[in-house]
Amino acid sequence: MTVPPSPPTTPSSPASHLPPDHPAHAWTDERVEHGVGNLLRIGVLLAAAVTLVGGTLYLLQSAWTTHSYRVFQGVTDGLNSISGILRGVGIFDSRAIIQLGIVLLIATPVARVALSLLGFFRQRDRTYMVITTIVLIILLLGLSGKIRTH
Amino acid sequence: MTALTITSLIAIGSFAAGLLGALTGLGGGIIIVPLLTLVFHVDIRYAIGASLVSVIATSSGAAAAYVKQGFTNIRIGMLLEVATTCGAIAGALIAAHIPTGAIAVIFGLVLLYSAYRSFKRQEDHLPADQGDRWAQRLRLNSTFPTPTGKQAYAVENVPAGFVMMIGAGILSGLLGIGSGVLKVLAMDQAMRLPFKVSTTTSNFMIGVTAAASAGVYLHAGYIEPTIAFPVMLGVLSGALLGAHFLASANTKRLRQLFATVIVVLAVEMLYKGATGGL
Numbered sequence: 001m002t003v004p005p006s007p008p009t010t011p012s013s014p015a016s017h018l019p020p021d022h023p024a025h026a027w028t029d030e031r032v033e034h035g036v037g038n039l040l041r042i043g044v045l046l047a048a049a050v051t052l053v054g055g056t057l058y059l060l061q062s063a064w065t066t067h068s069y070r071v072f073q074g075v076t077d078g079l080n081s082i083s084g085i086l087r088g089v090g091i092f093d094s095r096a097i098i099q100l101g102i103v104l105l106i107a108t109p110v111a112r113v114a115l116s117l118l119g120f121f122r123q124r125d126r127t128y129m130v131i132t133t134i135v136l137i138i139l140l141l142g143l144s145g146k147i148r149t150h
Numbered sequence: 151m152t153a154l155t156i157t158s159l160i161a162i163g164s165f166a167a168g169l170l171g172a173l174t175g176l177g178g179g180i181i182i183v184p185l186l187t188l189v190f191h192v193d194i195r196y197a198i199g200a201s202l203v204s205v206i207a208t209s210s211g212a213a214a215a216y217v218k219q220g221f222t223n224i225r226i227g228m229l230l231e232v233a234t235t236c237g238a239i240a241g242a243l244i245a246a247h248i249p250t251g252a253i254a255v256i257f258g259l260v261l262l263y264s265a266y267r268s269f270k271r272q273e274d275h276l277p278a279d280q281g282d283r284w285a286q287r288l289r290l291n292s293t294f295p296t297p298t299g300k301q302a303y304a305v306e307n308v309p310a311g312f313v314m315m316i317g318a319g320i321l322s323g324l325l326g327i328g329s330g331v332l333k334v335l336a337m338d339q340a341m342r343l344p345f346k347v348s349t350t351t352s353n354f355m356i357g358v359t360a361a362a363s364a365g366v367y368l369h370a371g372y373i374e375p376t377i378a379f380p381v382m383l384g385v386l387s388g389a390l391l392g393a394h395f396l397a398s399a400n401t402k403r404l405r406q407l408f409a410t411v412i413v414v415l416a417v418e419m420l421y422k423g424a425t426g427g428l
Contacts, residue, residue: 033217033224040214040357044207048386055157055379063154067376072193074371081369098375102203102382106364108210109357116228127288132228135358138235142365147239149246149370 032119036112043108047101054097061094081145110139153376160190161380168208168388173401174408175349176268178385179205179328183257184415187428192377194250194428198326199372202364204385205328209357211386212393213350220295221350226305226337229288230315231355234333235362237319242363245324246370254423257325261416264331265409277303278342284308294347303344311341323363328356 078084079099088096113136120128141147151159163185164178171178179201186197216222245253281291281304290308293300314336322329333352337343343351367373422428 029224030220033220033222036224037214037217040210040217044210044214044386048207048383051379051382054375055383058376058379059154059157064152066152067156069190069192069196069374069377072195075374076371079375080371080373095375098379099373102373102375102378103368105203105206105210105382106361106368109206109361112210113228113231113358116224128225128228131232135228135231135235138232138239139358139362139365142235142239142242142362143368144365145369147243147366147369149243149366 029119032116035119036115039112039115040108043104043111047105047108049101050104051098051101054094054099054101057092057097058094082143106143110136110143113139156190157376157380160186160377161384163189164204164381164384165388168204168385168390169392170388170404170408170411171208171385172212172389172392173396174268174405175401176264176405176408176412177205177328177330178208178389179326180261180264181412181415182381182385183326184261184419186377186381187254188415188418188422194253195245195372196374196377198245198253199364199367199374200378200381201326202360202367203373203378204382205322205326205360206357206364207382207386208389209328209353209360211390213354213357215393216350216353219350221346222354223290223292223343223347223351224354225288225292226290226341226343227351227354227358229290229308230312230333230336231358233312233315234319234322234355234359237316237321238323238359238363239366241320241323241325242366242370244320250428251423251426253324254419254428256321258416258418258420258423260321260325260327260329261412261419265412265416267331267335268405268409268412275342275344277301277344278306279304281305282308292347294344301344303347304342306342307340311336314340319359319362322356322359323366326363326367328353328360330356 078088079095082103085096085099085103089100113132117132117136120132167178167181182201182204183197186192187194285291285305285308290305293302318329318332330352334348337348338345
């Protein structure tokens with residue numbers, strides 16, 4: 001997550017003479033939006049890079065094998081949980097590395113919501129802290145695997 | 151087909167979908183599931199998982215550019231994400247319990263509706279000046295940049311927009327699409343937001359909505375990495391290239407072409423879904 005630079009503290013800076021709640025220090029909507037934009041870009045690029053590494057490794061190892069995706073079996077072998085994916089990455093399993101990239105991608109909007117929560121917290125906006133916390137809880141529930149389809 | 155062949159073909163198809171989706175503004179996600187199921191004979195559940203992943207990638211990539219332009223209304227987005235994320239998780243749970251043929255039929259209908267919307271002229275309306283009491287209480291009213299300075303707008307029918315967003319979330323989770331068309335409909339038609347605010351805020355919400363159901367799908371085994379990776383990288387690179395050439399493209403012709411493709415895919419999804427072919 002990108003951390004905005006802390007307010008300047010050097011005596012030469014005019015901002016240091018202002019009270020702590022002055023707008024120059026505040027997390028304005030614009031500033032949060034700027035951080036959100038950077039976070040999204042970094043998250044997507046990182047996820048795409050990891051996925052590309054895993055995908056390339058997969059093709060180098062299994063280019064001439066044949067698969068059929070016609071029948072749904074459901075992804076297993078530890079590739080359907082975050083702990084299993086991390087174990088697979090530890091032994092350089094190519095499919096687990098792809099899956100790690102995908103988990104990073106899914107985590108990017110979650111981190112975006114967390115950053116917004118921090119922004120509303122700094123603005124002391126109680127209403128939107130509650131709203132954003134609800135969204136964050138729903139997202140984390142989805143990612144946790146606690147919501148089961150069977 | 152070998153893994154190399156099928157991966158390359160899926161990547162090329164996804165690239166084309168991402169490129170056309172960005173150039174026409176309709177999003178490439180909507181044709182990924184038909185492409186994978188009808189052309190590559192992938193089971194619809196794997197197709198939905200891969201499509202959802204590509205939707206998060208393109209939405210987040212585009213939102214990174216949009217939020218800095220100042221059209222996105224983060225408060226409206228966050229409030230409505232309560233509705234879309236709840237809907238998305240419900241949609242993923244519904245998908246696991248209804249026959250795949252029914253999913254294909256619903257998909258076909260959504261495709262037809264999207265094609266119909268893309269033929270309709272987009273008319274911007276004058277911004278509302280009052281807004282309803284929810285808009286005032288939740289401080290949703292805001293401004294957006296115009297060439298002549300900041301233009302204020304108010305938000306109407308917040309409860310109706312919220313309910314429509316639950317529906318948009320369910321369809322997103324059920325079908326693995328961004329359902330941007332429905333999100334824009336709720337914000338543009340019901341809440342009377344300026345068009346540019348509706349489209350950018352909708353795009354901003356799509357990634358969060360899709361992330362909610364993607365987590366459920368990951369644990370349900372719907373996300374097959376060897377399908378998801380060519381789809382995600384293909385759609386993302388196509389969408390980035392499309393956004394780059396957006397200014398110089400003849401979008402009207404492209405929209406007609408893309409809408410025609412969507413109608414053909416819709417008919418085939420409806421037919422195969424109804425006859426048990428999917």
